[in-house]
Amino acid sequence: MKTFLLSLCVSTLLLVAPMMAAEPDSAGGKSLAGKRVVFLGDSITQAGKYISFVDYYLQKQYPEQDFQVYGLGLASETLSGLSEEGHAGGRFPRPCLFERLGRLLEKAKPDVVFACYGINDGIYKPFSPERFEAFQEGVKKLIEECKSAGVQEVYLVTPPIYDTTTKPGEFNYDSVMTKYAAWEKGLDLPGVHVIDLHSAMRKARDARSEVFSRDHVHPGDEGHLVMATAILSGLNVPVPAQSVADIQADPLFKKVDALRKLRSSNWMKHIGYTREKTVAPEPLGDTEQAAAKLQAEINELRRGK
Numbered sequence: 001m002k003t004f005l006l007s008l009c010v011s012t013l014l015l016v017a018p019m020m021a022a023e024p025d026s027a028g029g030k031s032l033a034g035k036r037v038v039f040l041g042d043s044i045t046q047a048g049k050y051i052s053f054v055d056y057y058l059q060k061q062y063p064e065q066d067f068q069v070y071g072l073g074l075a076s077e078t079l080s081g082l083s084e085e086g087h088a089g090g091r092f093p094r095p096c097l098f099e100r101l102g103r104l105l106e107k108a109k110p111d112v113v114f115a116c117y118g119i120n121d122g123i124y125k126p127f128s129p130e131r132f133e134a135f136q137e138g139v140k141k142l143i144e145e146c147k148s149a150g151v152q153e154v155y156l157v158t159p160p161i162y163d164t165t166t167k168p169g170e171f172n173y174d175s176v177m178t179k180y181a182a183w184e185k186g187l188d189l190p191g192v193h194v195i196d197l198h199s200a201m202r203k204a205r206d207a208r209s210e211v212f213s214r215d216h217v218h219p220g221d222e223g224h225l226v227m228a229t230a231i232l233s234g235l236n237v238p239v240p241a242q243s244v245a246d247i248q249a250d251p252l253f254k255k256v257d258a259l260r261k262l263r264s265s266n267w268m269k270h271i272g273y274t275r276e277k278t279v280a281p282e283p284l285g286d287t288e289q290a291a292a293k294l295q296a297e298i299n300e301l302r303r304g305k
Helices: 001-020 042-045 048-059 101-108 129-146 174-185 197-206 220-234 244-249 251-273 287-303
Strands: 036-041 066-072 112-116 153-158 194-195
Touching: 001 042, 036 042, 036 101, 042 048, 042 220, 048 220, 048 251, 048 287, 066 251, 101 129, 101 251, 112 129, 129 153, 129 174, 153 220, 174 197, 194 220, 197 220, 220 244, 244 251, 251 287
Parallel strands: 036 066, 036 112, 112 153, 153 194
Antiparallel strands: none
């Protein structure tokens, strides 16, 4: 069974691999070197495994370059400001990025922002022009506020798939996400790039019988690796076909993942946010000193120095 699952993972990666160039170039992964890179999104981004995979391959493929990657996603978050009735059992409405974005941009001062939204913005209901417009306006506002704050490049990552199968004629929420992704792909704005995660993830999912997301929304580790591979493909970073198990066994990945978790936890509290409760901004403390120590250990592993 283990061999079968590993082969599924490798096959999934090979489906995404044809979209990647054979060699990296200065317009791809190296363009992120020396810059502060922030990932924004909802619970999938807060879980953050795909961010760790992205950072792992950046660190590994460009050992002489320096990278600063921050995962700052918040569970349940939207760009639209919408929330379905009774969300979270009626305990709290969905948070909206714009409650915290100003503080985030001021404190984190990102040079590059990756934003993966949409799966919550459709509110898991059939397509609605009003909800669609709210999402579109949220995307435009995100770009505008990032640019006003001095962000050099914004990467819009189209929504992940809603991972389910339906019978002909039945409503499938993924059809809504397909529309949201298509609109993002059509954007042509200076300093804004679109990475089509949705199509890559759908292609990978259609080639296998096993779901990436048992609850239809939150992918497991294999799904996170497909997400990372699609993002890296959009950056023209080569990714060798490896199983999740092999990656997670790599001491380099363990250090990179620990660094992502350290920064995410402490920077989220430093910025502050409102979800089921309001978390007021806290001092950052020695977070970046601890991060620098971890990065030095990462450099020793990848550079052999």
